[in-house]
Amino acid sequence: MQTDPLSFQPLPTLAKGDRVAIVSPSMAAPARWPAVFELGLNRLSEHLGLEPVEYPTTRRLGATAAERANDLIAAFADDSIKAVFASLGGxxxxxxxKHLPVDPFRRNPKPFFGFSDNTHFANHLWHCRVPSFYGGHIIAQFGMHGEMDKFTLDYLTTALFHRGECALQPSEEFNDIGLTWNDPSLLATRRAYEPNDGWYWDGEGAASGISWGGCLESVDELMRHGQRLPSLEEFASIVLVTETSEDLPPAPVVHRVYRALGERGILAQVRAVVVGRPKAWEFDNQRDADARRAYRAEQRRTTLHTIRQYNPTVPVVQNVDFGHTDPQICLPYGGLIRLDPAQRQLWARF
Structure with a gap:
């Protein structure tokens, strides 16, 4: 089995009653959807026994970048705060x-939960050698219509209270058709779910490595704005994890981002690629079932075809339960991922 030269700090586990920070590093979504946010906070307390602590810009629309940065720094610097949750993305x-310091995060490692635009902060923590968890927004996951997905809650429980390797499993059903957060009367209504296809595998040979990546559109932003990425030497120890957002990028856009990863030499280096289940419906693009299936299939073909142009053999697994659909695995980011395509098995070290 391959060994990992990257060295990340261990994350502490939590205990019932611990205080956890709630922050809005991107948009102050709780100010727009307060009822959903309050529901999410209540479930955080009821289901996990944690005490949420809101930071100053959590509900402040128009908060400056400096103010939001200060909340992140303060949440990590406070020894009484044991984990940090993003309210939503943006x-x-x-x-x-890119202007955040390193020392406050490196000196005070603790679990951070967030995805989508929070890819940027997860990448910052990665370079501080602090792992995080890609998932678990207060509004989107804790404030889920009807009730929290048990699948999601089980993985959140693992991430918060346990450490060690966990065999990941595909969900039996999934949802990517939303109900509006603008109508609080819908919060007790369960969303429409459909059977899950499971995971799609390609390539041979077991592999393992440290996870890095995130929302594909955010990875694209990191590259186009010249932000810090792992070095090519580090990518030789990495399992690339990606998923696409509610922007529903068409296949040519997905192709160009993967092509950029290939042209940079990244795809030739990585040990494996793990791709999240694509979201295929949004309020401004309400596709029917056939169109959603076709969109997901085209994205899978495009992703695999582009990867294979740069790496003919790397193991690839797609349609994995993380990212912008539900239920959701809060996937370790900066944690060990292990794949066995022959056995169709995937593990993550929490």
């Missing part, structure tokens, strides 16, 4: 995360 972390 689209502007690229403008300020």
């Amino acid at each position: 689209d502007d972390q690229i403008t300020y995360v």
Whole structure:
């Protein structure tokens, strides 16, 4: 089995009653959807026994980048805070995360939960050698219509209270058709779910490595704005993890981002590629079932075809349960991922 030369700090586990920070590193979504946010906070307390502590810009629309950065720094610096949760994503972390210091995060490692635009902060923590978890927004996952997905809650429980390797499993059903957060009367209504296809495998040979990546559109932003990426030497120890957002990027866009990864020499280096289940429906693009299936299939073909142009043999698994659909694995980011394509098995070290 391959060994890992990257050295990350261990994350502490939590205990019931611990205080956890709630922050809005991108948009102050709780100010727009307060009922959903309050539901999410209540479930954090009821299901996990944790005490949420809101930071100053959590509900402040128009908070400056400096103010949001200060919340992140303060949450990590406070020894009484044992984990940090993002309320939701957004689209502007690229403008300020590059200016964050290193020492407050490196000196105070603790679990951070966030995905989508929070890719940028997860990447910053990665370079501080602090692992995080890609998933678990207060509004999107804890505030899920109807009730929290048990699948999601089980992986959140693992990430918070346990350490060690966990065999990951595909969900039996999934949802990517939303209900509006603008109508609080819908919060008790369960969303429409459909049977999950499972995971799609390609390539041979077992592999393992440290996870890095995130939302493909954010990875694209990191590259196009010249932000810090792992070195090619580090990519030789990495399992690349990607997924696409509610922007529903068409196949040519997905191709160009993977092509950029290939032209940089990254795809030739990585040990494996793990791709999240694509979201295929959004309020401004309400596709029917056939169109959603076709979109997901085209993205899978495009992703695999582009990867194979740069790496003919690397193991690839797609449609994995993380990212912008539910239920969701809060996937370790900066944690060990292990794959066995022959056995169709995937593990992550939490």
